[in-house]
Amino acid sequence: MDAFTIRPDPDDPRLTERVVGRDHTGAEIETAVPVERPLTLYLNGQEIVTMMTICDYPTYLALGYLLNQNMLRPEDTVTAIDYDEEVEAVVVRTDRQTDFETKLKKKTLTSGCAQGTAFGDVLENFAAVRLPPEAVLRTSWLPPLSKAIHTAPSLYLTAGAIHGCVLCHQATPLLYMEDVGRHNAVDKVAGYIYRHGLTVHDKLFYTTGRLTSEMVIKTVHMGIPILISRGGFTAWGVSLAREAGLTLVGRARGKRFLVLSGQQRVVFDTPVQDGTAGAAEKDDT
Amino acid sequence: MDAFTIRPDPDDPRLTERVVGRDHTGAEIETAVPVERPLTLYLNGQEIVTMMTICDYPTYLALGYLLNQNMLRPEDTVTAIDYDEEVEAVVVRTDRQTDFETKLKKKTLTSGCAQGTAFGDVLENFAAVRLPPEAVLRTSWLPPLSKAIHTAPSLYLTAGAIHGCVLCHQATPLLYMEDVGRHNAVDKVAGYIYRHGLTVHDKLFYTTGRLTSEMVIKTVHMGIPILISRGGFTAWGVSLAREAGLTLVGRARGKRFLVLSGQQRVVFDTPVQDGTAGAAEKDDT
Numbered sequence: 404m405d406a407f408t409i410r411p412d413p414d415d416p417r418l419t420e421r422v423v424g425r426d427h428t429g430a431e432i433e434t435a436v437p438v439e440r441p442l443t444l445y446l447n448g449q450e451i452v453t454m455m456t457i458c459d460y461p462t463y464l465a466l467g468y469l470l471n472q473n474m475l476r477p478e479d480t481v482t483a484i485d486y487d488e489e490v491e492a493v494v495v496r497t498d499r500q501t502d503f504e505t506k507l508k509k510k511t512l513t514s515g516c517a518q519g520t521a522f523g524d525v526l527e528n529f530a531a532v533r534l535p536p537e538a539v540l541r542t543s544w545l546p547p548l549s550k551a552i553h554t555a556p557s558l559y560l561t562a563g564a565i566h567g568c569v570l571c572h573q574a575t576p577l578l579y580m581e582d583v584g585r586h587n588a589v590d591k592v593a594g595y596i597y598r599h600g601l602t603v604h605d606k607l608f609y610t611t612g613r614l615t616s617e618m619v620i621k622t623v624h625m626g627i628p629i630l631i632s633r634g635g636f637t638a639w640g641v642s643l644a645r646e647a648g649l650t651l652v653g654r655a656r657g658k659r660f661l662v663l664s665g666q667q668r669v670v671f672d673t674p675v676q677d678g679t680a681g682a683a684e685k686d687d688t
Numbered sequence: 689m690d691a692f693t694i695r696p697d698p699d700d701p702r703l704t705e706r707v708v709g710r711d712h713t714g715a716e717i718e719t720a721v722p723v724e725r726p727l728t729l730y731l732n733g734q735e736i737v738t739m740m741t742i743c744d745y746p747t748y749l750a751l752g753y754l755l756n757q758n759m760l761r762p763e764d765t766v767t768a769i770d771y772d773e774e775v776e777a778v779v780v781r782t783d784r785q786t787d788f789e790t791k792l793k794k795k796t797l798t799s800g801c802a803q804g805t806a807f808g809d810v811l812e813n814f815a816a817v818r819l820p821p822e823a824v825l826r827t828s829w830l831p832p833l834s835k836a837i838h839t840a841p842s843l844y845l846t847a848g849a850i851h852g853c854v855l856c857h858q859a860t861p862l863l864y865m866e867d868v869g870r871h872n873a874v875d876k877v878a879g880y881i882y883r884h885g886l887t888v889h890d891k892l893f894y895t896t897g898r899l900t901s902e903m904v905i906k907t908v909h910m911g912i913p914i915l916i917s918r919g920g921f922t923a924w925g926v927s928l929a930r931e932a933g934l935t936l937v938g939r940a941r942g943k944r945f946l947v948l949s950g951q952q953r954v955v956f957d958t959p960v961q962d963g964t965a966g967a968a969e970k971d972d973t
Binding site: 638640641654 | 717
């Protein structure tokens, strides 16, 4: 029925909680809110970080976090990955010995700058990434893509207060991950790509969050050439995208959008006939 | 003309950058995006953290960060606070000797869990806070308050991709701070309150961001009894608000909202006559 390989499961009772309150008329109401849980990540027996997550895909989250932090390299072999629900921990084991102490030191220095993400190592590799120049974004894909994502069952529709990241091929969404923190949603996609060896050079990455430096860095690190958001841009995000040759599309609503980097990949194949002039809508998500 | 003691200055050329790109028709456009800069915070000569901020109020940000992290206590005397634009640093000095090493150790352990904010210390004090029971929120204040905030000149309207936090009295917004990270916007309000000795027991706090645990903890820590957002709730945010007796109003749009904690402070004085039935709109900001 639907094209998603993975999409959120709003019916999973662990992911939301029913709470009672009042609406604007004073009437008692019951509503759903998303539930975060702590998840402690160990790499080869050493504690790396405790994440707050909805915890629907703890193993993908663990792998994606380690990959996006450069603690796990694409050439590493993961020998075991175990999630223990009771102790709220996930343990990743690799063939290669990992240098935990150096990493944690770096994290201390940058933790305040980018919402808990250490970019020191990732930025080192940033300049070396080559995004495929032949990838294409047809503007005619955007309205059906956006519609498919926003009408799919999701925690966003059920409970709100959540971000979504979606790996897409042309106008078709493939992997749709949600989490309260947008960094977790993107890490879960990265973990899935790694675990299942997906090809990404011909894919698009769609996020409900803003096009910040963090989102740009992670998209480039995953090797995906095109990043799309209905949210807005930051100057640092635009500057990093231009440096890496990433196509950066923001304020995307319906058929409207702005592209501020990598415009040569965009094929403008939508006939323009709408009367709604002016810049694309701004957003603060 | 306007009631704000402080509000964003979208005309400040340091806060936004003009970038060139294309719109959905392929036409070349120029748009504004917010600019973040690194700001390194020192407390009594020791480096605490580097923050990415729009840097409009570096001294309020520094004070608010230290207060909300419990590194600066209300009874401390700040003997000097210096911002150096060239070296992108702000130095806070206090009478009391500070125990920098213990703090940074704690930050390492929790940095991944709450977007760079260390809550260990703050949660210790959380149970001791007594929010004033006599504070009131009249539902009739919400539409004019929301209108005053959203029509005020702001970086949000000029450049998007930004969060706002506003300290309000009844239907009047007083302090309106914006930043790319919502934690910076709230810290700048906290720093201003501290520096100018404002009374907050009769105030409301409005945020464009979601009602997460971080936002609830900081609001309680500042001693403000009522927190309002047009964004949604998380389960942990609701649970902490109930524990602290904070009035938590979310999904606030026009006259519609949900209140999930501290409902006894809400006076429902808006005559209900609108035909738009159903739950308040969800949001992912």
